[in-house]
Amino acid sequence: MSKSNVSVSLAVDAERLWRRHMDLAKIGATAKGGVNRQALTPEEARARVQLRDWAEARGFSTAIDAIGNLFFRREGTDPDAAPVVTGSHIDSQPTGGKFDGAFGVLAGLEVLEAVEDAGIVTKRPLEFVAWMNEEGGRFQPATMGSAVYAGKADFEEMLDVVDADGVKVRDALPDAIAATPGAAPRELGAPMAAYIEAHIEQGPLLEMAEKTVGVVTGIQGARWFAVEVLGEEAHAGTTPNAARKDALKAALAMINEMQALMEDPTDTLRFTIGRLEVSPGSPNTVPGRVFFTVDFRHPDLAVFTDKGDRISEICRRNAHGLPVTVKETYHVPPITFHEDVVGRVREAVNSLGYAHMDIISGALHDAKYMNDICPSAMIFVPCERGLSHNELENAAKDDLAAGTRVLAEALVALANA
């Protein structure tokens, strides 16, 4: 007996969802109200156990893959159908908040519980997943688990990644896998019918626009550059301009021209100089070396390519004859989520009547890699002042519930499509 015409969103329990956030946040809680639950630590293992206990108490089954991605499943009527999947991550930054990642995982649990509570039958299985090491604070790169799952990062190479204390992923992973001893093995890259990830926005746009839900249409592209300028140390009092090789003055000329290039009246483009090091750093010595980073992001591939490609030439042209090296250290082009899945999210939010807007994700998420292997999308809810990667990170109970209701409607629709 199919009950798929019952509205699953009515069964989403805002209080239960909030309580689960508060309970999960006790694991790795920091004094300032945040969370320190980095990937493959004992705290993250305890969070895995907690998730498993919650899921199995409702009869959902547990599975884990070789890189430690943890899946929970409610079966559908078609045993051969690929699952519709949601999820995010339970690892955190060293001084992270209660909602980044946790929301997407707990929203997934809440959807499966709501579906169960409402007695809804779906054709496809429904799953939620906690991806291994999304944050990348301890082990780089970030989004490690989803990248390996999607075949975009090499499994063996990732096992050899080392943290700041010299511990390899290879050595830390077994304890994480052992945390859920009854879990069935899950094949890396096993097919999914669709993927939707719920997440706090981690920016201020929804709050500024007074919207409850963001329909995420894509993830902006990001390019990182590392620039090193070599000058010559000289006495600040005795060396005239004509004889100076001032690495900082050259670097500032580069940054000025980049800032002009990156001006954007629509405030879509993101341009950040986050690190700038001046050597030797003595007040009365002309700088002999400057190192700085460029973080440039844009959702439009043409702008992403054109402006990004001009950075190196701008550095060379403003080097004042000094040696300059420009290395592109990161290059992830913008992605566009699948219109069918985005359409399901838009239908759900429209039918539920929440104030909403289309939005591009400023940050990278595991959904990027899922989009490579199945039709994917994301749902954002506001977070206070856009603050994230911060112990003060906060979100409203009602907004979390609203995002979860939209997620539930979209997932059930996809699971019965």
Next chain:
Amino acid sequence: MSKSNVSVSLAVDAERLWRRHMDLAKIGATAKGGVNRQALTPEEARARVQLRDWAEARGFSTAIDAIGNLFFRREGTDPDAAPVVTGSHIDSQPTGGKFDGAFGVLAGLEVLEAVEDAGIVTKRPLEFVAWMNEEGGRFQPATMGSAVYAGKADFEEMLDVVDADGVKVRDALPDAIAATPGAAPRELGAPMAAYIEAHIEQGPLLEMAEKTVGVVTGIQGARWFAVEVLGEEAHAGTTPNAARKDALKAALAMINEMQALMEDPTDTLRFTIGRLEVSPGSPNTVPGRVFFTVDFRHPDLAVFTDKGDRISEICRRNAHGLPVTVKETYHVPPITFHEDVVGRVREAVNSLGYAHMDIISGALHDAKYMNDICPSAMIFVPCERGLSHNELENAAKDDLAAGTRVLAEALVALANA
């Protein structure tokens, strides 16, 4: 029998002068050919002994004052006349060169020896001095000994100055004084008739102009500022410009306007941003704090005052509404040397026929404080590529001798005036 009409410069021995530089440089020699002979260290004490041995071998007398300034004297015919003094310092930077300071002291010794060799009689006594702690690398402030001698720094306060290892001047000074046990006590501030200091230029101007001697007419003024800008850390991917409080962007706007203000077609003005620190320094985090220093120098009091006074306002105006603090941490107005003594130097260099030019000292020297208590001047000789405070610091034997001949003529003229 006066022989003051004999030209002392003929008796200046270029080889002896050079050999003394090489011998003194063995004390505290570094592997890279430089010198590490910081103030009040055992190495500096050995250099004091070496100077005393050289001086007393020629019959010159030794005296030392309470702060460790070391004087050597050749008597004149008038026992009541104040001495004509030359000198510089034998302490060095941690990675200093063979000539900075050493030249002025050894030129003084060479002048006294040349006067002695030529059998010249002077009315006034001739002295050369090694000032204590000119460099200020170990104990701040720099030019400590001459400042105390001139009454511009408090003796007791200087005794309490502590180095990076917690050692006080008070504790390190006795060993330096004990290095020359037979030295007569010299009164702080005892009158001088005139003071001339010879020094390597520590800049490239003489070399660029192909001049052998610089007639130093003054020391440019120097002002240091410390600027702190407070922004707010934010995610580089998710935070639009409208919501950013980017401390670095504000700091760069300040520096840009300062650079425009400080443009000088005559290349007289010195403007340096030597230290610039960006926090937290993560490539994908909008900077929450920037600290930078400004080193601004000019020989003209009006420019020194006008442009320097505008720095604080420029910082405030470009702060983009962020809190900014501007502290002036150093303020030494320009000084002009005494026209009579500068005139004696100019006469000497003209009569000797060296290629020369007037020059303003870019760096501070002990002569600044002597100029407060007696008519003073300085003589510069070129150093290779203007390099100083560097183990590769170099100067030409003939240039050192030329400067010393000018010094000798000027000192003898003053001593018989």
